[in-house]
Amino acid sequence: MPDGALPVLDVRDLKTVFKTRAGEVHAVNDVSFALKPGELLGVVGESGSGKSVTMMSLLGLLPSPPADVRGGTVTFGGNDLLKVDAETLRAVRGGKIGFVFQDPMTSLNPVFNVGMQIMEPLRKHMGLNKRDAAKRAQELLELVGIPDAERRLTDYPHQFSGGMRQRVMIAIALACDPQVLIADEPTTALDVTIQAQILELMKELRSKLGMAVIWITHDLGVIAGIADRVMVMYGGQVVEHAPVKELFRNPQHPYTRALLKTIPTIHGERAARLTIIEGQPPIMMNAPSACPFRDRCDVAFDRCARENPPRYDLGDGHDAACFFDARTGGPRDA
Amino acid sequence: MLTYTFRRVLISIPTLLFIAFVIFMLLELAPGDPMASMPLTIPPEVRQEMRLALGLGEPWYVRFPLWLRQFFVVEPQYWIDNAFGTNFADGAQRIISFQSRSPVFDTIAQRMPQTLWVVGMSYVVGVLIALPIGIISAYRQYSVFDQAGTFVSMIGFSVPPFFSGVLLIVIFSVQLKWLPSIYDTTHVVDDWNSFIFQLKQMIMPVMVLALQTTAQVSRYMRASMLDNLGQDYVRTARAKGMSESVVVMKHVVRNSMIPVVTVIALGIPSIFGGAIITEQIFKVNGLGQLLIIALQGSDIPMVMTITFLLAVLIVMMNLIADILYGILDPRIRYD
Numbered sequence: 001m002p003d004g005a006l007p008v009l010d011v012r013d014l015k016t017v018f019k020t021r022a023g024e025v026h027a028v029n030d031v032s033f034a035l036k037p038g039e040l041l042g043v044v045g046e047s048g049s050g051k052s053v054t055m056m057s058l059l060g061l062l063p064s065p066p067a068d069v070r071g072g073t074v075t076f077g078g079n080d081l082l083k084v085d086a087e088t089l090r091a092v093r094g095g096k097i098g099f100v101f102q103d104p105m106t107s108l109n110p111v112f113n114v115g116m117q118i119m120e121p122l123r124k125h126m127g128l129n130k131r132d133a134a135k136r137a138q139e140l141l142e143l144v145g146i147p148d149a150e151r152r153l154t155d156y157p158h159q160f161s162g163g164m165r166q167r168v169m170i171a172i173a174l175a176c177d178p179q180v181l182i183a184d185e186p187t188t189a190l191d192v193t194i195q196a197q198i199l200e201l202m203k204e205l206r207s208k209l210g211m212a213v214i215w216i217t218h219d220l221g222v223i224a225g226i227a228d229r230v231m232v233m234y235g236g237q238v239v240e241h242a243p244v245k246e247l248f249r250n251p252q253h254p255y256t257r258a259l260l261k262t263i264p265t266i267h268g269e270r271a272a273r274l275t276i277i278e279g280q281p282p283i284m285m286n287a288p289s290a291c292p293f294r295d296r297c298d299v300a301f302d303r304c305a306r307e308n309p310p311r312y313d314l315g316d317g318h319d320a321a322c323f324f325d326a327r328t329g330g331p332r333d334a
Numbered sequence: 335m336l337t338y339t340f341r342r343v344l345i346s347i348p349t350l351l352f353i354a355f356v357i358f359m360l361l362e363l364a365p366g367d368p369m370a371s372m373p374l375t376i377p378p379e380v381r382q383e384m385r386l387a388l389g390l391g392e393p394w395y396v397r398f399p400l401w402l403r404q405f406f407v408v409e410p411q412y413w414i415d416n417a418f419g420t421n422f423a424d425g426a427q428r429i430i431s432f433q434s435r436s437p438v439f440d441t442i443a444q445r446m447p448q449t450l451w452v453v454g455m456s457y458v459v460g461v462l463i464a465l466p467i468g469i470i471s472a473y474r475q476y477s478v479f480d481q482a483g484t485f486v487s488m489i490g491f492s493v494p495p496f497f498s499g500v501l502l503i504v505i506f507s508v509q510l511k512w513l514p515s516i517y518d519t520t521h522v523v524d525d526w527n528s529f530i531f532q533l534k535q536m537i538m539p540v541m542v543l544a545l546q547t548t549a550q551v552s553r554y555m556r557a558s559m560l561d562n563l564g565q566d567y568v569r570t571a572r573a574k575g576m577s578e579s580v581v582v583m584k585h586v587v588r589n590s591m592i593p594v595v596t597v598i599a600l601g602i603p604s605i606f607g608g609a610i611i612t613e614q615i616f617k618v619n620g621l622g623q624l625l626i627i628a629l630q631g632s633d634i635p636m637v638m639t640i641t642f643l644l645a646v647l648i649v650m651m652n653l654i655a656d657i658l659y660g661i662l663d664p665r666i667r668y669d
Contacts, residue, residue: 061572092575098573101569106565125575
């Protein structure tokens with residue numbers, strides 16, 4: 001990656017709250033990250049860690065109420081996406097930022113053929129007429145590796161398999177040559193062989209089209225294979241953030257280390273049981289005033305219950321939000 | 335789709351024959367005497383002869399096939415003769431009303447336009463009001479509009495037309511004197527003023543019937559919209575940058591209409607049933623009123639024919655609902 005290039009997407013102190021009957025749930029707490037052109041940022045975390053909510057907050061895709069994007073800035077193309085008017089935001093959605101969702105079985109509209117669904121953003125954002133849009137839609141289907149593309153344009157989603165539908169979703173997201181593609185667990189709902197195909201396709205498309213990608217997943221194996229940088233999320237916060245090799249070689253946050261231990265390996269003795277991280281991720285009913293991971297952490301000490309650790313810069317683009325310094329094996333200086 | 339339709343039409347023939355038989359036997363078993371409304375001065379022997387003259391002396395297995403023949407053969411023949419000046423019927427006996435001694439179908443043809451105007455118009459109005467209410471109620475769930483819509487629906491469900499009709503008459507005819515309380519069927523629309531009068535006399539019966547339709551259909555539409563608004567494909571449409579109006583009116587409504595179309599089609603026959611009471615209240619001399627009078631006078635051929643026509647309507651609407659279902663939902667293929 002060209003270091004020092006201006007980020008295409010710059011998120012600062014993003015805060016999203018869900019209003020529920022029981023009170024406010026702080027789903028995203030002061031999340032900051034920057035995405036450089038052409039880079040692939042992996043976002044990892046278990047269910048409920050705020051990965052998807054963060055990305056949907058960027059484009060205002062969360063239903064409001066209950067969701068309320070309460071603070072921060074999202075700089076994209078010189079605008080703050082949290083402040084622009086609805087029309088500008090819609091021009092970004094599907095035009096400059098593409099979105100691929102988790103479940104291809106339900107993410108396509110069952111009553112319209114896929115051609116129409118691909119052509120919709122083309123006609124809206126690129127102003128193509130029907131014939132040109134149809135031609136481009138066909139090219140897109142070919143690009144994502146759907147055979148017999150011309151004929152399949154008039155097919156309905158139910159006539160496609162899961163993997164093929166996800167390819168259609170990717171074609172829709174890529175339709176208008178976006179600068180950023182956000183993929184929200186795009187392979188989670190697919191079986192392993194199809195997952196591998198979609199991963200290959202994404203790698204290929206990225207080198208061909210050169211857009212920046214945010215890849216949300218809970219699968220560290222997937223991240224190791226494709227990401228440039230990784231952001232680990234927990235309790236609605238970024239707990240660790242590093243280039244991919246650095247993260248796997250030198251994890252600093254206890255949560256990251258625990259996550260890496262949960263990956264089963266094919267080398268050596270077969271483990272009697274898979275490693276698990278005990279306990280549940282927290283439901284953030286209050287704005288965090290302590291480390292969200294402290295209850296499940298094996299190195300937590302009294303300061304972790306008093307303060308929420310900031311993200312300590314560890315050099316080489318690596319930072320971690322933990323009071324415990326894994327390098328020295330003791331608490332960090334205040 | 336075509337073979338499916340054809341197959342369904344074929345299947346509906348035995349269904350309808352069976353329905354006809356059930357209606358016939360129900361009327362046969364029901365108490366009541368066509369002679370009951372004749373003057374008491376007629377001596378019993380004469381009464382008996384009149385009964386025989388009406389064919390009531392014959393057992394059901396003679397009369398039922400005769401009715402079938404009259405309904406399916408003789409009546410269409412008369413209709414063709416009238417239209418093309420042919421002579422297929424050749425003076426065969428048509429279905430005759432016990433009460434009026436005139437052919438049942440002539441009476442029905444006279445009454446049909448009034449009912450179609452009032453009932454048909456009320457259904458169209460009811461559905462046209464219901465769909466937007468359902469859409470907005472769902473889109474703005476729990477808003478003031480939604481609460482008001484729920485309130486109106488509850489009224490529509492729970493207040494019977496014989497109450498709401500009379501209430502409207504008291505308010506708008508008796509107190510305010512804005513609208514006529516009686517529907518004048520002899521009224522002819524030939525200029526602007528008579529058109530206005532026609533509108534005025536139609537408003538109340540149409541509204542009373544439309545309220546019921548609106549109550550039902552808007553609830554179904556709301557539920558169906560709510561179902562679909564939470565679907566993933568809606569989020570996809572928004573993520574594609576589609577405007578809210580495209581997301582709701584195109585993506586969501588198209589999906590939500592699938593079950594609602596069935597409800598609308600199947601509701602058409604039942605609205606005729608509701609019309610029976612409304613027509614009584616507003617003195618519309620349509621089919622509903624005709625059926626009531628025929629029932630009261632034990633006019634078996636008239637009751638039999640009208641009821642059977644309603645059964646045909648129900649079977650037809652079922653078929654139409656299924657076909658529309660297949661057209662709206664590409665996942666359903668009948669062939």
